[in-house]
Amino acid sequence: MKTMTVEDIVRRFSFEVLSGHDQMHRVLKQLKVRRPGLEFMDKFDFIATDHVQILGKNEINYLHTLSEEESKLRIGNIVRYDPPCIVITSNQEEPPGLISYCVEEKIPVLRTNDSTSEVSEKIDAFVIKAMAPEIAIHGVCVNVSGMGILLRGKSGVGKSETAHTLIGRGHRLVADDIVVLKKLSPQTLLGSHNEKNKEFLALRSIGLLNVVRLYGRKAFQEETRIALDIELTKWEHNALNNELELETKFIDYMGVQIPHIQIQLQPGRDVAGLIEAAANSWYLKQQGYSAAEEFVKRLEEDFEEPQSK
Known part of the structure; x- marks a missing residue:
């Protein structure tokens, strides 16, 4: 089984790297991407670790309604899942505290013009086939x-x-x-x-x-x-x-x-x-x-x- 890294998906899909240029070596261990949901609400009944996390319009809009301190708290819930990277879709503006928090935690943040569904399908198909x-x-x-x-x-x-x-x-x-x-x-x-x-x-x-x-x-x-x-x-x-x-x-x-x-x-x-x-x-x-x-x-x-x- 081939080892896939964040750099592989950045190159394949020409994602913009907002932070974590020195963390492109992080390994993708799971075949499916995830969108955070209950993670934002501090509920951790089931923890699926190591998945690429996708932030779509709903997630980004929600984070923009929060203060930087509250936003960091919610983002921290995602980081607990140890994602190899976080991908912002639809070319949205990053929410307050996201970049600074992920730099501290050494989690690359990427961005793309593609919609959430397009990104999910593309990454899943690429990683499943490659791995x-x-x-x-x-x-x-x-x-x-x-x-x-x-x-x-x-x-x-x-x-x-x-x-x-x-x-x-x-x-x-x-x-x-x-x-x-x-x-x-x-x-x-x-x-x-x-x-x-x-x-x-x-x-x-x-x-x-x-x-x-x-x-x-x-x-x-x-x-x-x-x-x-x-x-x-x-x-x-x-x-x-x-x-x-x-x-x-x-x-x-x-x-x-x-x-x-x-x-x-x-x-x-x-x-x-x-x-x-x-x-x-x-x-x-x-x-x-x-x-x-x-x-x-x-x-x-x-x-x-x-x-x-």
């Missing part, structure tokens, strides 16, 4: 019809070549060779590149390609939520499944269960087309549709029709 547990795996990550797909298989099986074919059909490369997986939640796995391999695709007998330079921005995507794990394997006679509907199998990445299928390779087989079919079939299943169920229903209707006459 998410991650692993790197060997494979290729592509976005097919809006769905993230991991292509895995032994070296030389044709993962990158298949990705190149998919790009030619209008889909997008996310990462080749090394895929960085980030766990954003128990159900959400994000696939991305490791910066060094960004936009690059390595093809045997051809060499290294920059897909953006060759095919334009539409050929590349920074990250994608992983929906399917597809393993490309060598062709094995009499090993293909011909059931109407296969039982869903899963593979585990950091506790996140991802649907997994195998596609066997053979000269002349349209692997890219099969991957497109798998992606579209998965999407329909999420919408509650099953081709196998519809097929069986048709058979049953045909079987029952003569009996009703």
Whole structure:
């Protein structure tokens, strides 16, 4: 898990630093920002420490109604939560005593033009993603019809070549060779590149390609939520499944269960087309549709029709 500091969010969002220039090293330990509420009223039934504290219009207007001494008292209640920093939203004027108190307590005070809701969403999304547990795996990550797909298989099986074919059909490369997986939640796995391999695709007998330079921005995507794990394997006679509907199998990445299928390779087989079919079939299943169920229903209707006459 990456360590995030106040300096990271200042740089990312171009926040104005009102105080605490020498405290930019303070570490962000919590994934969610907080807005003080009961803290201003001296009630501490539940203390959530180490959160970035956001002061919106309601909080700032309230503090402006107080004397500097009273304002410091209320601000002191927030400081008890040991926030890595305090952010003033909507470019509001800092209330009396805020800067001087936070300088004493070594708490950076930042300011932004963005609204409270915008700041909360931006910081939460940025910090959650940056601090998410991650692993790197060997494979290729592509976005097919809006769905993230991991292509895995032994070296030389044709993962990158298949990705190149998919790009030619209008889909997008996310990462080749090394895929960085980030766990954003128990159900959400994000696939991305490791910066060094960004936009690059390595093809045997051809060499290294920059897909953006060759095919334009539409050929590349920074990250994608992983929906399917597809393993490309060598062709094995009499090993293909011909059931109407296969039982869903899963593979585990950091506790996140991802649907997994195998596609066997053979000269002349349209692997890219099969991957497109798998992606579209998965999407329909999420919408509650099953081709196998519809097929069986048709058979049953045909079987029952003569009996009703």
